[in-house]
Structure formats: structure tokens, C-alpha cells
Amino acid sequence: MRVLIGIFLILYSFSHGSIITGQWNDPVTPVMSDYVKRIIQKAELEKADAVIIMIDTPGGLDTSMREIVKTIMNSSVPVIVYVYPPGSRAASAGAIITVSADIAAMSPSTNIGSASPVQMGGKDIEETMKKKIINDMVAFVKGIAKEKGRNEKILVKMITESINLTAEEALKKNVIDVIATDLEDLLGKIDGKTVKKHGKEIKLSVKDKKIIKVEKSLKEKILTILTNPTVAYLLLMIGFYGIFFELYNPGSLIPGILGTISLLLALYSLNIIDVNWLGVLLIAAGVLFFILEVITPTFGALALSGVIAILFGSLILTDPDSPYGDISLKIIVPVVAFSALFFFTVAYLGLKAQRRRTATGVEGMIGVIGKAETDIDPEGKVFVSGELWNAFSESPIKKGEKIKVVSVEGLRLKVERVENGTKV
Structure with a gap:
């Protein structure tokens, strides 16, 4: 009997697939790149029928956009990017991510385009460098247009002339594939469509399938705030100035602490290091703060900074959806508490020894x-x-x-x- 039930469940799971969905309403950053990778990896692991990524973004980092496009185009599962809800936009890097999907969709009253590159902070790029960047971007979108069968001329104009299209204009000019009012409408309109994936044709069967929504993790919510391009720029400058003031006036501590942590966060925000390396470096910085507290007691300032750095570093060290799982708070909190207690005790004993009267001589x-x-x-x-x-x-x-x-x-x-x- 158990064997029959098992066979039935297996057959049921094969006949009733799923749709993995996610929603991103923020700038294109390394966090979005990690989020999209997580969704697609989940879909591939669970053999889902499709992935739907709903976006509303003003654009963001070129490096993160390219990582996302690479992830989408190399996915074994069909990926639909849907500009949703009404009133949303897929601007700049978001526009290129949308057109790189196997099916690009928009809801009414949305827009797409304005993909001309600018520096962080919105400043114009020096003319010669801008020309190089634009040429690189043009070649990039031409490759996407050819692969996905989209209107190459319009995509190029999004970069060179910053044109912007409504959903209706984008559909008419073959920039997107479908306009849908909501998720149910989208599934109905794309059901039965055929997409090309790695030289193979895949017929979408998405109607009446189980929808699994992947929410942002706590780590991703925190990092989303930190990796906003404007925040990333500010973190970078705070990091440089903090370390400069610490070197100029050794022992002031607070500028050095803020500078170190800000610089590490900025390195992640700018996609120079990934989130796992950020976790490792924050933990290392926390241990360094503890050691400095022992050597030069600061009445807890360095130790408190060490606690914050190690706690934050531990929280973001691993991905909750990794094959090995995440690190439980039941482990993180006692380890951080023990580390703090250990170094506080050593610092206290050291300070006590310094204040103790001399035990030898007169x-x-x-x-x-x-x-x-x-x-x-x-x-x-x-x-x-x-x-x-x-x-x-x-x-x-x-x-x-x-x-x-x-x-x-x-x-x-x-x-x-x-x-x-x-x-x-």
C-alpha cells in the first residue's frame, strides 16, 4: 500500500508542476543579482515549469545587471520578466534585464527604456569614456536582441537616445512579448507559447500550476538598503574619510571603526566582493576590534563594534537556500555572546593588572x-x-x-x- 501511495505521489508531482515567482521593487544591485540566482536555482532544483520575476526598478549597477542577464540566459528553466504592478517601470538596467528574458511582459500603465549609462550619483561620464561604455552596452543589447528575436534598433536607441516606451508601444515595436493585467492574466496568455532555450524549443505549460512565491530573506532586506547605488557611494566616501582621519589622528578609534565597516559594505555594494566574502571580512574585522580592545582598552567601544561586526557578518555569511542551509541564530547569538564575554574578560583582567600596585621593589x-x-x-x-x-x-x-x-x-x-x- 505504501509503495502505491509513493508511486502516486511521484506521478502527481510530475503531472502538477509549479511556477516560482519573485518580486523586486528596488534598484538593480548585487542583492538583486543574488535574489534572482536564488529563485532560478530553486526552480531548477524543484524542476519548476517556469520562473516569473516581477520588477519595478529605476535601474542600477551595470555589473549587477550583467550578472542577472547571464543568470537568466543560462537558466535551464524558462524565465519570464514581468514589469508589474501598473505604474511600475523597467528603466535603465531594468530595461535590459526585461528584454533578456525568454518572455518579456508588462502590465498596463508601465514603461520601459532610458538605458543610457551614467556615473553613480547621476553625474555625466567624461565624453571619451562615455563613448566606450555606450559602444560596449550597444554590443551587449544587440547580442540579446539577436538571441531573443527583439527589435534591435529600438533597444540600441534606449541606450544611445534614452528613449522610453509605454507597454503598448513596447509590444507594437517588438520589444516585449505580452501585456497582462495581472499574474493570472499573464499565465493565461503565455500558456502554450514556445520559447527557445539552449538550442531546444520548450512549450510552456503554466496554466493552473502551483505558484510558489519566494520572498526576500532578512539578509536581502537589510542588504537592499545598504546597496542602493546612492548609499553605496556614500558608504565608499565614509570608508575613505574614516580611515584617512584614523591614520591622521591614530587612536581616535571611531573614525577608523566606521571607515572600516563602511568600506567593506561599499565593496559589496559595488559588486567588488560577494556577500560571502563580506561576511568573512566583517567577522575578521570584528575579531580585530576585540583584539584591539584587549591591547588598548577603550571601555567597550571597540568590543561593541566587534559584536556588531561579527553578528552582522555571521547573519549574511551563508545563503538560506544553499545546499548546506544557513547558520541558525541559536548558534550565532551564543557564539557572539561567548566571544564578547571572553574578550571583555581578558580586557578587564588586563586593565586590572595595569592598575594593580607593583608587587616588587620598594x-x-x-x-x-x-x-x-x-x-x-x-x-x-x-x-x-x-x-x-x-x-x-x-x-x-x-x-x-x-x-x-x-x-x-x-x-x-x-x-x-x-x-x-x-x-x-
Whole structure:
């Protein structure tokens, strides 16, 4: 019976596929690149019938856009990019991502285009460099247009003339494949369509299929804020200035801490390092902050920075959808807490040792308890720390009584009588 049920479930799963969907309403950044990769990897792993990526974006980083296009074009699962909901846009890098899809779709009252390259912050690029970048972008979109059978001239004009099209204009000029009011309408219109994928023709069967929505993870939500192109630019400048001020005025600490963390975040934001390397470097920076706290106690400033860096680095270190899973907060929090406690303890003991009175030499004699070897009135001899010393006292002390060293004057000790280690 169990065998029959198992066979039935397998046959059911093959006959009832799924559609993996995602929504991106932010600039094109490394986070979007990671998000799209995650969705497509999930679709390939689960043998989904299609992937639908709904976007509303003003554009973003060229490097991230190229990574996304590469991921879409190398996917074994058909990918539909859908500019949605109404009122949305696929501008600049978003336009190129849309037309790179196996099926490009838009909802009514949306627009696509304006793909001319600009510098971060919106500044124009120097003329010679701009010409090189535009030529590179033109060649890139020509390749996409040829592969996907789209209107090459219009796509080139999006880059060279920054033209923008409504959904109706884009459909008429063969920039997109379909206009759909919502997801259900889209599935109905593309069902049965044939797309070419790696030399093979795939007939879409998407109607009445299970829809699985992939939400942004907590890590992606945090990184989306940090990797906004404007924020990335500001992080880069804060990083440079923070480190510069720390080098100019060593020991100020706060500029160095902010500069280091900001620079690491900027390196990820600009797609120079990936998210896993960012996690590793943040953890390394956190450990470095802890070590500096031990060497140069700052009353917790460096240690607190270390806690934040290690905690954040640990949270983004692995992808929740990786084959190995993510690192549970039940592991991260105790490890970070133990690390903080360990370094705080070492720093405290080090500071305590620095403040402790000297245990050797003349200064080490002060406060030591000894015994009067003779009557002291006002002078006599005392036995302290295994040695016989000449001593004097302001009040008489009898032989055999306990004494405490008050001060050292030359080769004589000034002492006072104590009883059970307490001054009388």
C-alpha cells in the first residue's frame, strides 16, 4: 500500500508542476543579482515549469545587471520578466534585464527604456569614456536582441537616445512579448507559447500550476538598503574619510571603526566582493576590534563594534537556500555572546593588572603586613617579606605585634601597628 501511495505521489508531482515567482521593487544591485540566482536555482532544483520575476526598478549597477542577464540566459528553466504592478517601470538596467528574458511582459500603465549609462550619483561620464561604455552596452543589447528575436534598433536607441516606451508601444515595436493585467492574466496568455532555450524549443505549460512565491530573506532586506547605488557611494566616501582621519589622528578609534565597516559594505555594494566574502571580512574585522580592545582598552567601544561586526557578518555569511542551509541564530547569538564575554574578560583582567600596585621593589613593600622583631619606640626592627628592616613608628609598638608598612624612606620603613590585619 505504501509503495502505491509513493508511486502516486511521484506521478502527481510530475503531472502538477509549479511556477516560482519573485518580486523586486528596488534598484538593480548585487542583492538583486543574488535574489534572482536564488529563485532560478530553486526552480531548477524543484524542476519548476517556469520562473516569473516581477520588477519595478529605476535601474542600477551595470555589473549587477550583467550578472542577472547571464543568470537568466543560462537558466535551464524558462524565465519570464514581468514589469508589474501598473505604474511600475523597467528603466535603465531594468530595461535590459526585461528584454533578456525568454518572455518579456508588462502590465498596463508601465514603461520601459532610458538605458543610457551614467556615473553613480547621476553625474555625466567624461565624453571619451562615455563613448566606450555606450559602444560596449550597444554590443551587449544587440547580442540579446539577436538571441531573443527583439527589435534591435529600438533597444540600441534606449541606450544611445534614452528613449522610453509605454507597454503598448513596447509590444507594437517588438520589444516585449505580452501585456497582462495581472499574474493570472499573464499565465493565461503565455500558456502554450514556445520559447527557445539552449538550442531546444520548450512549450510552456503554466496554466493552473502551483505558484510558489519566494520572498526576500532578512539578509536581502537589510542588504537592499545598504546597496542602493546612492548609499553605496556614500558608504565608499565614509570608508575613505574614516580611515584617512584614523591614520591622521591614530587612536581616535571611531573614525577608523566606521571607515572600516563602511568600506567593506561599499565593496559589496559595488559588486567588488560577494556577500560571502563580506561576511568573512566583517567577522575578521570584528575579531580585530576585540583584539584591539584587549591591547588598548577603550571601555567597550571597540568590543561593541566587534559584536556588531561579527553578528552582522555571521547573519549574511551563508545563503538560506544553499545546499548546506544557513547558520541558525541559536548558534550565532551564543557564539557572539561567548566571544564578547571572553574578550571583555581578558580586557578587564588586563586593565586590572595595569592598575594593580607593583608587587616588587620598594613600591611593592607598601601595605605589606609584617611583625615587629623588637620594640619600636620610635625606632626598631621589623620582619617583612622574609627580610629584616630598620623601622620607625609614630606610636609605640611592642615586640611580636603585627605591623603594616606605610611608606619607605631610604632604607627605613615607616610602619604602624595592626591587629588581625586591621589598623587599630
